[in-house]
Amino acid sequence: MIDLKHLREDPEHYKKGAARKHARVDIDRVVELDARKRELMTKRESLKAEQNTLSKESGPKIGQLAGRIKKAVGAEASRLQAEMDELKAGPARLKSEIEGLESELAGLEPELEKLLLMIPQPPDPDVPDGPGSEGNVEIRRWSPPGFDPSKPFAGQKGFVAKSHTELGEVHGLMDFERGVKLSGSRSYVLTGDGFRLHQAVLRYAFDQIVAQGFTPVSAPSIVREKAMVGTGFFPAGREQTYEVGIHEANDAGERAWEADGYLTGTGEVGLMGFHMDEILDEDDLPIKLCTLSPCYRREAGAAGKDTAGLYRVHYFEKVEQVVICKADEGESRQWHRKMITYVESLLQSLNLPYRLLQCCAGDLGQKNADMIDVECWMPSRGEVDKDGVPAGDWGETHSASRLYDFQCRRLNLRYRAGGANGKGATTFCHSLNNTVLASPRFLIPLIEMNQNADGSITIPEVLRPYMNGQERIG
């Protein structure tokens, strides 16, 4: 949610922001509706004030009269009744006027509300413009000694890389056929060491981020609509989300469907929704939370894209981190950089080549002011040559977002300056979130980069404690 007051003062800022994100929202209409709404409110309130004054004045009198009317008879009763009717007439006249204004207000509020929820957070000035993910700009890259992603895999390793799906089949790590049988497209089954490696790397990442001072939180992954709207995933991302609910027969005896929950596509929803509608103490900030949660995504609109393998699936598990901090741009930016360094050290400890991308305005979601993606090198991706050997390519594994107070406004998540007993004003917090590790997508670089000439897979040293000391697969 953007700051309506700020939009009123500087609508151009939000128009430009929306244009940079290629979002179509009618800012002028918002300004118009807002102005009209305030005009109506001011009128209604002064009428209400008048009505309240009158009511306070005549109220007790009406009460007394009512009592006397009960006891009175004949002409006395009708005289008192007339007196009471006159007293009632004053506030009653105001009532119809107020009702008129209120019905007009009720008419425009849903439209205003709907538009407000769709206005994107403007990208920061230092975020480059661009059409979409193809406009993202590489910031830096890292590779372990002895491997350079810009050179062919075979030339460096002495053998042609197998894809994770090939390796998976050889070692019985995953089963796509049965996954589809069970669950349809983009489904998979992890088996044997595949499942173990999946759990090992998630648990390793989880332990690493907990060691960085993040509080582990296991929050629900079926949430109410309010949490989806609050975290900024609804209404825009509704078609990406699975609904859960109960089938009941309606009055006509038909099977009626009512959604009463939504499967979250990221642990971010549970972590940020955790403090929804709260006023935190300034002393308690920053709040650093992490989770390991199931993630469900419809992948609507991605038909035909990345259909093979573990890259784009409907269900996965993810270790996620969020930071809720003071409304200070400097602090916010500092946490953004810090979260990325956690990921970098994680990837370095696993010896996986990666690069950082500054996402361009066109690739930012509605809620982000800034986003840094991390991509790992995946030998099975990229263009395929005449011998059928893929060139390898970067694939997104992480995404770190900086949101200012956009999300906390929606969540109504504030803090009070001056600590627990302080008398300071309340302010919306800033929020940030980042992937720590998402699997099974992460198994792609993990398996493919650790494969050996004989087809075996070396388990990185840091993961061995999570694999009962096992050093290799195959």
Added chain:
RNA sequence: GGAGAGGUGGCGGAGCGGUUGAACGCGCCGGAUUCGAAAUCCGGUAUGGCCUUCGGGUCAUCGGGGGUUCGAAUCCCCCCCUCUCCGCCA
């Protein structure tokens, strides 16, 4: 799933159609007293919106949303949540 009870300020707890934005108690803040503290006494102590000549004014909010009424914390309807008992169950 069945039956019942209930949701009021930071907390406890009154009120159940009109000077109630809400008694009283606790907590918290400021002051007095004190060498200092405890105790005591006095005062203060919600959030959000709109307007503002920046002094303030005003509206809304007693789980949420509608309704009745000149007037609703109080009456009616729908929803959400909590608790108790029974049933079922990883």
